[in-house]
Amino acid sequence: MPDSNQHEAIRYRAFTPDDIAAGHALSSAVRWRHRPDDWRFAAQTSSGIAAVDASGAVVGTALAWKFGVEAASIGMFIVSPEHQQLGIGRELIERHIRELGARTVVMHAIGSGLALCETLGFEKTGTIHQHQGAAFQPPLVSLPPGERLRPIGANDTPRLVDLASRASGLDRSAVLPQLLDVASGIALDRDGELLGFALFRRFGDGHVIGPVVAPDSPNESRAKALISYWLALHAGMFVRVDTPARLGLSTWLEGLGLPHVDSIERVVRNGPLPVDATSIEYAIASQALG
Template sequence: MPDSGKNDVIEYRAFTPDDIPAAHALSTAVKWRHRMDDWRFAARLGSGFAAVDQQGTLVGTALAWQFGTDAATLGMFIVSPGHQRRGIGRGLLDRLMAKLGSRTLLIHASDEGRPMCEALGFEHMGTIHQHQGAAFQPPLVSLPPGERLRPIGAKDTPRLVELASRASGLDRSELLPQLLDVASGIALDRDGELIGFALFRRFGDGHVIGPVIAPESPDESRAKALISYWLSLNAGMFVRVDTPLRYGLSPWLEGLGLPLVDTIEQMALDGPPSTDATLTQFALTSQALW
């Protein structure tokens, strides 16, 4: 269904792998750090829509990722700077919502996008702090007796899926194996039982730590130990961590040399997913994949 812009007509169609080079150029134009490989990974796991002008030029993107039958996340929302404020973002979001039907929908909304999401019924869940930097010297973080960090093994995948699903409230059975193909992992072990983990992978012009999942009780020391492990191995590399404000890691991350560079709102339609109160996801996989 076309939309009228100021000087042209916008057409909406399915996003395809052939759109990735133009989508990468679009994300670069709005100063996102995504590589072509980051776009390929996101598009392989999800689906969505492209907005193109009369010349066939890509001017907008929006993707979604389904987790089981009950929930989906929305992301990779971009509108070309020259085509903003013409209703293209709303057109993309309307089409994604219609395609996904009745389920919990999750989105990270910028200050500019929040009013549109609120108008569609999305409600505030929390705030995400994006930290990134390259000059850090993490301290050694002690773990409780009986707990240690160890490499993740091939046999750990079912347990990692279980922990990630419980902590996020989303079915991670398809996402986690795909992540493990492109990430390194460290496990938190308690007397032979895997109770948490953190992944480290290439993203943009650096690396991202996430997801980071661990028991919260009695404090966030386990999450700090998992994050410190990756920072200590990669001193001087550009690293990003996206963490919910409510878990209190932001002051610690800033103290390590990972300054706060952006804040974004978590929003949900039809309620937040139901999570396991004994586990916490201290850092996101990404703002698109949660």
């Protein structure tokens, strides 16, 4: 049984860059694949809270990202295994909820974290399937006539922000340019009009494909073409894709050699998000970013 005296000794303060090593140690303790650089990117793009014990050790974290004045996400939510069931996780989330106010808040959670979110007013909105692997054989996927894949250029950023914001229902004007600084990108183009895109970047002990945004198409061919592009360039590398289960890409990804290794629930408080159905987010950037 946890010692209730431990809870009395816990204090809460802002998460700072000096806490990155401690955050990385926490994520390693719960077997997350994050690198210190992944924590550094998270800390640079968010505001966070650290739970600290009497010795000064960081025993819990939760970071929050604001997307304009209407929405936010909470992620990097961890309590050390030795300090769970003390109410620390609830306090971390409640502090962010109070600060975020009336914003629509997105989280991804499983197990006890999911149960906690539901007691705090979050509602399930869908399941995310995590796929990862290194031995894949991507097919060549045909695009509709007049459409092609091309490298993303500097002048594409406003359109990328617009597509990403409409597909997710979250204002990506601040975070997407920062993602572009650490990612490579491929665009789906039709006669000079940018229709969709997919980013590829280092993450954990491999790489992640996401976000992937494209218009609806028969058999999800546009999304498959964007994902296949990156897989073909990085055969043999460890790659991860997090895709909403409802979109039906999981069977196709498994057939390529990217097994479905985990499922996590997407939950929303003060929802729903104003998603534009003309652009679909086939893979998310990360669970932390919503």
